[in-house]
Amino acid sequence: MKLEAIKEITGKIILKSGLHIGAGDMEMKIGGVDNPVIKHPHTQEPYIPGSSIKGKVRSLLEMRSGLMTRTDGAPVSVKTLNQCKNDEEKVICKKILKLFGSSGAEADSTLGPTRVSFADCSMDEVWKGKASMLHLPLSEVKSENSINRIKGTAENPRFSERVPSGVEFGFRVSLKLLGKEETDLENLLLEGLKLLEMDALGGSGSRGYGRVLFQFDDPEVQKKFNDIKPL
Numbered sequence: 445m446k447l448e449a450i451k452e453i454t455g456k457i458i459l460k461s462g463l464h465i466g467a468g469d470m471e472m473k474i475g476g477v478d479n480p481v482i483k484h485p486h487t488q489e490p491y492i493p494g495s496s497i498k499g500k501v502r503s504l505l506e507m508r509s510g511l512m513t514r515t516d517g518a519p520v521s522v523k524t525l526n527q528c529k530n531d532e533e534k535v536i537c538k539k540i541l542k543l544f545g546s547s548g549a550e551a552d553s554t555l556g557p558t559r560v561s562f563a564d565c566s567m568d569e570v571w572k573g574k575a576s577m578l579h580l581p582l583s584e585v586k587s588e589n590s591i592n593r594i595k596g597t598a599e600n601p602r603f604s605e606r607v608p609s610g611v612e613f614g615f616r617v618s619l620k621l622l623g624k625e626e627t628d629l630e631n632l633l634l635e636g637l638k639l640l641e642m643d644a645l646g647g648s649g650s651r652g653y654g655r656v657l658f659q660f661d662d663p664e665v666q667k668k669f670n671d672i673k674p675l
Contacts, residue, residue, distance in 0.1 A: 445556050445623060446622065446623060447620060447621070447622055448621045448622065448623060448624055448626075449620075449621045450618055450619070450620050451618070451619045451621065451630065452616060452617070452618050452619075452661070453615075453617050453618075453619065453630075453633075453665055454615060454617075454660070454661045454662075455564075455615045455658060455659050455660035455661050455662075455665075455666075456568055456610075456612050456614060456615055456616075456658075456659045457492065457565055457612070457613045457615045457657070457658060458610070458612050458613075458656065458657040458658075458659060459607060459608070459609050459610060459611045459612075459613075459655070459656060459657075460609060460655035460656060460657055461609050461652050461653060461654065461655040462584065462586065462606030462607065462608055462609055462654075463481075463492070463606060463607045463611075463645060463646050463653070463654050463656070464479065464481055464604055464605065464606045464607075464646050464647045464648055464653050465481055465482050465492060465493065465496050465645075465646040465647065466479055466480070466481065467480045467481060467482040467483065470571065472482050479602070479603070479604040479605060479647075480605045480608065481583060481605045481607055481659065484566070487568065488582060489566070489567055489572075489582060490567070490582055490584060490607045490611075491564055491565055491566050491567065491613070492564065492565035492645070493564055493565075494561075494562030494563050494564045494565070494617075495562070496645065496646065497562050497565070497640070497645065498544065498562045498602050499506060500558070500640055500643075500645055501633075501637060501640050502519065502540070502543075502544045502636070502641060503519075503575045503634035504636060504637065504639040504640060505632065505635070505636045506519065506520050506540060507666055508639065508674065508675070509533075509536045509537070509540065510533075511524055511528075511533065511536070511537055511540075514527050514528075517613050520540050520541065521535055521541075521546055522541065522546050522555070524537055524620075525537045525538060525541065526587050531582060537584075538554075538555065539628070539629060539632050540558065540632075541555050542555055542559055542626070543558075543559050543629050543632055543633060544558060544560060544593055545557070545558030545559075557620070557622075559619055559620045559621070559622070559626070559629055560617060560618070560619050560620075560629075560633060561617065561618045561619075561620075562616075562617050563615075563616040563618075565613040565614055565615050565616075566613065566614055567582075567611065567612070567613055567614075567635065568614050569610040569611055569614075570612075571611065571612035575611075576655070580608075581608065582607065582608075582611070582619065583605050583606065583607055583608070584605070584606050584607075584608045585603050585604070585605055585606075586603070586604050586606055586619075586637060587601060587602070587603050588601070588602050588603075588651075589601045589602065597660045604648070606653065615658065617633070619633060631668075631672075633672040634665070634668060634669050635672055636670055636674075637658055637669070638669060638672045638674045639674050639675075640656065641656060641657060641658055642674075642675075643658075649655070
């Protein structure tokens, strides 16, 4: 197992609908927002954690693989690999584990280290300059409630903060290739990103939040991404 290359894939994530990735702030403030979005502690600007992208891409690829029936909802692991019933299942399971890694408690020298690394996505500098010039807000507060089916009235109002549609973030992911035969891992990564574009990122995806569009700096990567049909 030899490190042949580290490939960087860069570009932008453009929000097609409001995005909510929670900050985990449990402190309630009078007149405040129930669900604030995560922000950089110094600039107070929203950003997209790399872990959020990695986790969603991995879960979508595992969902597509059909291996979730072996894991009872837990991430695919070396244990899952040992439970695969045929070579096809073993191949996709190994690819997922190589790309995203496995628990440090699991030992399998044939898999090696995690190949992919997602960087946190800060706001695109060009877009941020335009937003500053036009005085565009960097977040919005959306009110939601439930409807009483009998009375037809709104109940339980809740206020969630979102990053508005149209905001652009810089995107960077690095991919280690340990051997010349691992070029297919890039294809798997792009398939996962395509699935994410087809689905949603962050919370409340079933209510229309988190629709994103990927634009890559490399024209060849963009063409490959556009041609992918992951399902």
